[in-house]
Structures are given as structure tokens and as C-alpha cells.
Amino acid sequence: MRKEQAVTRPVEGMALILIAIFLLLAFFSANAALQVRQGLSPWTSLPGALLPPLLVIVTFTLFHRFLALQNIQSEQILFPVVCLLFSVGLVVIWRLRGADGAWQQISRGFLPGILLAGLLVARPQWIEHIRRWAIPLCMAGLALPVLTGLFGSVDETGARLALKIGPLPAIQTSEPLKLILIIFLAWFIEQHGQVAEGRGHILFGWLRLPAFKYFVPGVLFVVLATGALVLMADYGAVLILACIFIGLLYVGFEMRTFLAVIAIGAALALLMGLILTVAWEVPAVIQYRFQAFQDPWSREMILVNGQPSGVTIADGPGYQIQQAIYAVTAGGITGSGLGFGSPDYVPLAYSDFIFAAVVEELGSIIGAAILFLFAVLLLRIFRAVLQLPPELMFERLMLVGIGVHLFTQVFVMVGGTLNVLPVTGVTIPFLSLGGMALITNLVEIGLVLALIRRQEMAAQDV
Amino acid sequence: MDWNLILFVSKWATIGVFYSVLLFLLFGVYREMTGSMRKVKTANTITYGRLYVRNAGDDKHIRVGAIFDLKTETRLGADTDNDVVLRDSYVSGHHAVLRWDGVTWWVEDLRSRNGTMVNDQPCEPGLPQPLANGSVLTLGEMEFVLIDQDAE
Numbered sequence: 001m002r003k004e005q006a007v008t009r010p011v012e013g014m015a016l017i018l019i020a021i022f023l024l025l026a027f028f029s030a031n032a033a034l035q036v037r038q039g040l041s042p043w044t045s046l047p048g049a050l051l052p053p054l055l056v057i058v059t060f061t062l063f064h065r066f067l068a069l070q071n072i073q074s075e076q077i078l079f080p081v082v083c084l085l086f087s088v089g090l091v092v093i094w095r096l097r098g099a100d101g102a103w104q105q106i107s108r109g110f111l112p113g114i115l116l117a118g119l120l121v122a123r124p125q126w127i128e129h130i131r132r133w134a135i136p137l138c139m140a141g142l143a144l145p146v147l148t149g150l151f152g153s154v155d156e157t158g159a160r161l162a163l164k165i166g167p168l169p170a171i172q173t174s175e176p177l178k179l180i181l182i183i184f185l186a187w188f189i190e191q192h193g194q195v196a197e198g199r200g201h202i203l204f205g206w207l208r209l210p211a212f213k214y215f216v217p218g219v220l221f222v223v224l225a226t227g228a229l230v231l232m233a234d235y236g237a238v239l240i241l242a243c244i245f246i247g248l249l250y251v252g253f254e255m256r257t258f259l260a261v262i263a264i265g266a267a268l269a270l271l272m273g274l275i276l277t278v279a280w281e282v283p284a285v286i287q288y289r290f291q292a293f294q295d296p297w298s299r300e301m302i303l304v305n306g307q308p309s310g311v312t313i314a315d316g317p318g319y320q321i322q323q324a325i326y327a328v329t330a331g332g333i334t335g336s337g338l339g340f341g342s343p344d345y346v347p348l349a350y351s352d353f354i355f356a357a358v359v360e361e362l363g364s365i366i367g368a369a370i371l372f373l374f375a376v377l378l379l380r381i382f383r384a385v386l387q388l389p390p391e392l393m394f395e396r397l398m399l400v401g402i403g404v405h406l407f408t409q410v411f412v413m414v415g416g417t418l419n420v421l422p423v424t425g426v427t428i429p430f431l432s433l434g435g436m437a438l439i440t441n442l443v444e445i446g447l448v449l450a451l452i453r454r455q456e457m458a459a460q461d462v
Numbered sequence: 463m464d465w466n467l468i469l470f471v472s473k474w475a476t477i478g479v480f481y482s483v484l485l486f487l488l489f490g491v492y493r494e495m496t497g498s499m500r501k502v503k504t505a506n507t508i509t510y511g512r513l514y515v516r517n518a519g520d521d522k523h524i525r526v527g528a529i530f531d532l533k534t535e536t537r538l539g540a541d542t543d544n545d546v547v548l549r550d551s552y553v554s555g556h557h558a559v560l561r562w563d564g565v566t567w568w569v570e571d572l573r574s575r576n577g578t579m580v581n582d583q584p585c586e587p588g589l590p591q592p593l594a595n596g597s598v599l600t601l602g603e604m605e606f607v608l609i610d611q612d613a614e
């Protein structure tokens with residue numbers, strides 16, 4: 001039994017109107033401030049500056065109408081939250097990188113991502129195909145980063161992050177890998193988790209350890225993925241992968257199984273660490289990043305091939321942390337106002353360190369609100385999980401994995417910006433400039449919305 | 463035109479609009495929660511009785527104080543095809559069935575291993591027995607109180 005007329009989504013619509021006002025106001029003031037600082041009239045460049053927000057507003061509205069036409073009645077909070085985060089990011093990127101950066105963000109990340117999310121919402125049965133074809137999908141998804149690790153183009157920092165195929169723009173293959181890992185683990189736990197748990201060995205009278213053969217595919221997959229990322233020198237992604245892995249184990253298994261597996265994993269990691277510290281040097285990138293975290297102003301020399309290179313940690317990896325701290329302090333409570341700060345001093349302020357730029361120009365009041373929005377996003381995803389029936393193990397685990405992925409990205413990067421965690425290069429979802437990263441995150445949101453829609457359809461058919 | 467003033471105002475307006483979106487979304491969450499609660503109350507199918515959990519035995523999935531809505535025929539037991547699944551170790555796979563005949567609730571023991579008791583009196587297996595409002599039903603180690611909606 002389907003309703004004939006389209007449902008209305010009043011909360012989402014009203015929130016989108018407010019977001020549109022925010023976008024126009026922010027672009028207006030950023031443009032005016034930049035022009036006034038150069039002694040020019042703000043009016044001449046205003047139409048050009050208002051073009052990207054207008055396009056984004058139109059896209060938001062179309063997607064909102066699309067969701068209404070798809071008869072999704074619940075979940076009117078998730079999409080506005082994503083829109084608001086993306087809007088803040090877009091303003092800061094536009095202010096830092098000019099119109100080119102904003103257009104790049106829109107055309108390479110936002111539009112394809114929204115399109116894919118829309119496709120998933122329109123065809124929620126594809127999720128069933130994803131579940132059925134999980135193995136080939138994961139093989140293909142794993143092959144890409146391995147190829148990148150071996151043949152990818154090396155950028156200036158020595159990381160092989162991008163794979164270039166023919167005339168297409170380079171793809172950051174480590175981003176979809178995280179989604180692939182989520183899908184693989186959800187599928188694996190659904191297929192074998194119950195059996196593995198039922199046939200567990202009992203340790204110390206309480207802990208339960210699944211038989212060894214159930215570990216092999218999971219561990220093999222994770223080791224291969226991690227190896228590819230280490231080849232790519234993308235250690236931030238390794239961290240995210242580990243968090244997703246632990247998160248899904250925690251959700252997917254009983255507590256005593258989880259503890260047994262984690263205890264063995266931690267013991268193995270310790271052993272590996274001990275062997276590696278003796279036999280192999282910690283990669284210099286990690287070592288210096290950790291020193292920079294302990295003291296960003298350290299005068300210690302960086303060694304290149306055992307020789308002092310004349311560069312101190314304060315000039316090298318500590319520099320961006322120092323600048324991020326200065327930017328955050330310069331912003332204060334209400335910020336300098338869009339266009340009035342100087343976040344361009346922070347290296348990578350438009351992608352990894354965008355939180356510092358946001359706090360400098362919009363103030364920590366907005367920074368706190370952004371963290372709050374991410375918390376709302378996480379809770380909405382978990383709410384969607386709770387609304388799925390317990391038999392849909394794959395879907396539930398996938399949504400939990402998505403939540404964990406988004407959350408760890410924010411946690412790691414905001415921690416790195418504020419110098420409470422060592423810096424690892426990951427992007428902040430929806431805020432940072434990034435093609436593949438933004439597409440992956442939007443596809444994840446699309447998956448959440450698609451599952452909500454599928455559930456509503458199932459409820460209406462009964 | 464005094465651009466400093468305009469930009470000062472627009473800075474505060476930006477913060478204001480951002481927070482109004484935030485508050486509006488929170489308001490949306492609040493309205494959704496209260497709305498769905500109201501919907502649950504009105505859209506609920508008519509129930510004739512409920513089971514209040516007084517003692518959950520060693521079933522870790524059921525809390526004391528939980529309340530089950532009863533269908534006109536509700537099967538209780540440890541197997542997952544029951545309407546109310548009880549994971550206590552003294553409850554049989556298909557333990558008992560509760561029936562509403564339009565006037566009274568009846569409980570029938572399905573030849574369970576450890577039997578069913580009504581107000582501490584064992585039931586005869588296979589013979590339905592009437593339940594009054596407030597009767598205490600004992601299955602294995604679990605204890606329930608029947609709440610008859612008609613009698614309320």
C-alpha cells in the first residue's frame with residue numbers, strides 16, 4: 001500500500017532554508033571582507049562569489065525534493081546536518097583557495113557524491129546486491145589500493161596516495177577502501193560470526209575464542225589492506241581501519257569473544273612492535289610526527305640517512321601544529337570574522353587542518369557547534385541502526401561501521417589540530433577539500449538513507 | 463558606506479543563523495520524539511492484556527519491570543519461534559501458551575519439562591486454566607504478573 005501524493009518533509013525544508021541563508025550570508029561577508037582588505041569595492045566581485053553557494057543551494061533543494069518524492073517520511077535531521085557541515089567547509093575552502101577550490105570541491109566531490117547517494121536511495125535493493133556480491137566487490141576494492149601502493153604516483157611528501165588511470169583525474173584509493181572494509185567485515189560477521197562464536201574454545205573459564213579457521217579470511221583481508229596502506233605511506237588510514245575493525249568486532253560479537261580476540265590482537269601487536277623496534281626502524285614520518293606532538297617547538301634536528309639535515313622539528317612537522325595552535329588562539333570565542341583572519345599560514349588549512357581555519361575565522365563557538373553536529377550525525381545513524389530489525393545483521397553492522405568511520409575521522413583530525421593527538425593525515429568528513437573522501441562520505445550517508453527508505457517500504461507493505 | 467559596521471553585523475548574523483539551524487534541528491528531533499511517542503499510543507493495536515516481569519530468572523535479555531503486550535494467542539518459550547522468547551535455563555522450548563477468549567485469559571502448559579504455576583499452584587499439562595487480573599505466572603525461574611486490560 002503506497003501513498004499517492006508525495007510526502008512533505010517540513011523540518012528538513014525549513015532547515016535547508018536557514019542553511020541557504022547561512023551560505024549566502026557567509027559568502028557575502030567573506031567576499032566583502034577580502035575585497036575591503038584590498039581596498040576594492042565588494043560589489044563588483046559579488047555575483048561571481050555568490051555562484052557556488054547558489055549552485056549548492058539548488059542541489060540541496062533538488063535532493064530534498066527527491067527524498068520527498070521517494071516517500072521517505074522519517075529522518076529529516078541527517079541530511080540538513082550534512083548540508084550545514086558541507087556549507088561551512090565550502091565557505092572556508094572558497095576563502096582559502098578561491099573560486100577554483102570551491103568549484104573543485106563541488107564538481108569532483110559534492111556532485112558525484114550526491115548523485116551516487118541519490119542512486120542508492122532510489123534503488124535500495126542494490127544493498128542486497130552488495131551483500132550478495134560482497135566477495136568480488138571486496139576483491140576489486142582491495143586490488144585498487146594494492147595497485148596504488150605499487151604503481152601509484154608519488155607526491156611531494158613521499159606518500160603514494162593517488163592512482164592515475166589514463167586521462168581520468170587521480171583517484172585517492174585509500175578512501176573507498178574504508179567503506180570496502182566496513183562492507184567486508186559486516187558480511188563476514190554475518191556469514192560466519194554466529195558459527196564462529198558457537199564453536200568457540202573456552203579460555204580461563206569465561207573468555208571465548210573462535211576456532212582458528214574463522215580468523216583466516218578476516219585477518220588476511222585486514223593485513224592486505226594495511227600492507228597496501230603502509231606501501232602508500234598513509235598511516236592515518238591505517239589508524240581509521242583499525243578503529244573500524246575494533247568497532248565492528250565490539251558490536252558484532254559477544255563481550256567475552258571480543259575481549260579474547262582483542263587480547264590476542266594486542267599481544268600480537270606488542271610482539272610485532274618489539275620485533276620491529278629491534279629489526280626495523282620506525283618510519284621517520286611517524287617518529288617525527290610523534291616528537292612534534294610532544295613538543296611542536298622542539299629544536300631537535302631531523303636526521304636524514306643518519307646525518308643532521310639542518311631542519312629542526314619546529315621547522316618541519318611541528319610547524320603546522322604551531323600554526324594551527326596560533327590560528328585557534330587568534331580566533332578566540334567568536335572568531336575574527338570570515339575573511340579577516342589569516343588561516344593561510346596553516347599548511348593544508350583547506351583539507352586536513354580545516355578545523356583550525358574554521359575556528360580562526362568563525363570562532364570556537366562555531367567549532368563547538370560543529371563537533372555537536374557530528375555528535376548529532378552519529379546519534380542519528382545509530383538511531384537508524386536501532387530501527388532495523390535484528391535479523392538484518394549485515395545492514396546493521398554496515399551502519400555501525402559507517403558511524404565509526406565518520407566519528408574516528410573527526411576525532412583523529414580535530415585531536416591532531418588541537419595537539420591532543422599526534423597528527424595523522426585524514427580529512428574531516430564533509431568539511432575538508434577532497435574528491436574521493438567526500439564522495440565516500442556522501443555515499444555512506446546515501447547508504448543510511450537508502451536503508452531507512454527500504455525499512456519504511458517494508459513496513460508499508462505489511 | 464561603512465563596511466566595517468556591515469561586516470561586524472554580518473559576522474554576528476552568520477553565527478546567529480548557524481545556531482538557529484542548530485536549534486531548529488534540535489527542535490525537529492524533539493518534535494519527532496514526542497510525535498512518534500504520540501503515534502505509538504494512538505496507532506497501537508488494541509491489547510487485551512500485558513505481562514509484567516517480576517523475576518527475570520537468568521535471562522539477561524529481559525529486565526525486571528519490563529512489560530510485554532499480549533496478542534490474543536501468545537506463545538511463551540525458549541525457542542525463537544515463540545511470540546515472547548524467554549531464555550531462562552529452566553524454560554522449555556515451547557513452554558506455555560496464553561489465550562484470550564473474549565472474556566478471560568487462559569494459560570495452557572505445553573507439557574514443559576519444569577511445568578507452569580499459577581499463583582504457586584502447578585498447572586496440569588495440556589489443560590487450560592483461567593487467569594484473573596494480577597495472577598502470578600511462574601515459568602521455570604521467571605515470574606510474571608498478568609495485567610488484564612479489560613479489568614483495569
